[in-house]
Amino acid sequence: MPLQKSDLSDAVINTYYAVRGPIVARAQQLEQAGKEIIYCNIGNPQALKQKPLTYVRNTLAACEQPGLLNISDNFFMEDIKEKARHILEQSKHGLGAYSESKGIRFVRNAISDFIKSRDSFDGVEQTADPEHIYLTDGASKGVQAALTLLIAEKNDGILIPIPQYPLYSATITLYNGQQIGYYLDEETGWSLDERMLEDAIQEALAKGIRARAIVVINPGNPTGGVLTEDNIRMVIRFAKRHNITILADEVYQENIYKPGARFISFAHVMTSMREQEVSLFSFHSVSKGFFGECGHRGGYMEVRNLPCEVIDQITKLQSISLCANLPGQILTYLMVSPPKPGDPSFQQFANERNAILTELAKRAKMLQEGLNSIPGYRCQPIDGAMYAFPSITLPPGKSDDDYCMALLEQTGVCVVAGSGFGQKPGTAHFRTTILPPTEQIDRVVDALEKFHRTWK
Numbered sequence: 001m002p003l004q005k006s007d008l009s010d011a012v013i014n015t016y017y018a019v020r021g022p023i024v025a026r027a028q029q030l031e032q033a034g035k036e037i038i039y040c041n042i043g044n045p046q047a048l049k050q051k052p053l054t055y056v057r058n059t060l061a062a063c064e065q066p067g068l069l070n071i072s073d074n075f076f077m078e079d080i081k082e083k084a085r086h087i088l089e090q091s092k093h094g095l096g097a098y099s100e101s102k103g104i105r106f107v108r109n110a111i112s113d114f115i116k117s118r119d120s121f122d123g124v125e126q127t128a129d130p131e132h133i134y135l136t137d138g139a140s141k142g143v144q145a146a147l148t149l150l151i152a153e154k155n156d157g158i159l160i161p162i163p164q165y166p167l168y169s170a171t172i173t174l175y176n177g178q179q180i181g182y183y184l185d186e187e188t189g190w191s192l193d194e195r196m197l198e199d200a201i202q203e204a205l206a207k208g209i210r211a212r213a214i215v216v217i218n219p220g221n222p223t224g225g226v227l228t229e230d231n232i233r234m235v236i237r238f239a240k241r242h243n244i245t246i247l248a249d250e251v252y253q254e255n256i257y258k259p260g261a262r263f264i265s266f267a268h269v270m271t272s273m274r275e276q277e278v279s280l281f282s283f284h285s286v287s288k289g290f291f292g293e294c295g296h297r298g299g300y301m302e303v304r305n306l307p308c309e310v311i312d313q314i315t316k317l318q319s320i321s322l323c324a325n326l327p328g329q330i331l332t333y334l335m336v337s338p339p340k341p342g343d344p345s346f347q348q349f350a351n352e353r354n355a356i357l358t359e360l361a362k363r364a365k366m367l368q369e370g371l372n373s374i375p376g377y378r379c380q381p382i383d384g385a386m387y388a389f390p391s392i393t394l395p396p397g398k399s400d401d402d403y404c405m406a407l408l409e410q411t412g413v414c415v416v417a418g419s420g421f422g423q424k425p426g427t428a429h430f431r432t433t434i435l436p437p438t439e440q441i442d443r444v445v446d447a448l449e450k451f452h453r454t455w456k
Helices: 010-014 022-032 054-064 066-070 078-091 105-119 138-150 166-174 194-206 229-242 266-272 308-320 326-336 346-372 400-411 438-454
Strands: 133-136 156-162 178-183 210-217 245-249 280-285 299-304 430-433
Touching: 010 166, 022 400, 054 066, 054 078, 054 326, 054 346, 066 078, 078 105, 078 326, 105 133, 105 266, 105 299, 105 326, 133 138, 133 308, 133 326, 138 156, 138 166, 138 210, 138 245, 138 280, 138 299, 138 308, 156 166, 156 194, 166 178, 178 194, 194 210, 194 229, 210 229, 229 245, 229 266, 245 266, 266 280, 266 299, 299 326, 346 438, 400 430, 400 438
Parallel strands: 156 178, 156 210, 210 245, 245 280
Antiparallel strands: 133 299, 280 299
């Protein structure tokens, strides 16, 4: 008899990833049948017509096919040729060979320099050890590695924000851990409240669940909130008080739209506090920001305040997969070492980067205002990241899953029900990206308004 579903582990059966769940599967069926679908379900910029950066793709092309460097003096700008030759020289065997398990050494050195530059301000002189940096296939693989280390027994729990990105709930379930949800305060723009953290951890303890770590997503997915330095300090003190590790998901650090707001890393604040007793895993990716290179699966994980024997275990885990893919590693290198002022490629790179970020900020404002113009909708400010998470009023007996499926069937707009991210009981939401081309935003809002007004 072939393998049956009943033969599979409960962990696999119970794992659910809403971002690519039944609503998206139905959207693909409708699209194959000829219906136009606007995919607002996932942060996949280039699938929604964001163009790749010329500098990035030209450098990667030269690395993938070094013969291109010789066909014409004018085919690539001079700094691109120099960068590609440097990459090929430092990687030794090109992009078709395995690298060290942690990732190519010169890439890790460049990430170290990037972190030092990013985090050295307000009197803080940042350091970053390249031996504590791991190249990963997107930030997701880093997160999964960290959770593999942390979940040792079935009563081990991970604090995750509610709402959260389903990578966390799905992976915790898959690894037989326990989710400890802490609510973000929607009424204050999805802020993080210490009382809610304490309530969550005490409730878990009462159930016999041992908290091992807290996940913080900054800027927030799906909420769009951006943490203040005071918020970050509070989380670090909370983690120290309860002897738990911090997992800082910082993949949207370039996506800040609120005037006057800025991204501040957990590493910066931890260094400013001279905190050495709280372990920190930080994650970054080429998939978001203004790169949008989701398909290349590049990213890194940096770890702090871990003993050597734990570092050795992380390296062992990385070794099982041999290494992260090499094109993704090179994209990560290009993300942390872009052209400098005066380089031939700089102006084009800066123009393309600024155009993307300006357009995203415009779309965030358009979508926020458009959603708030719909009776029965309420959308908090989209200060960062790539999403809106509006609350919606529903007819009695209806769920947000019902709503999102009906919305898809009637309008072709594909969003994800808030229940897939977590939400307070008695509330209903959905997540939508801000990524559709600007000319489609009004269409999306108009479709939502007409649907919401008539759906029963």
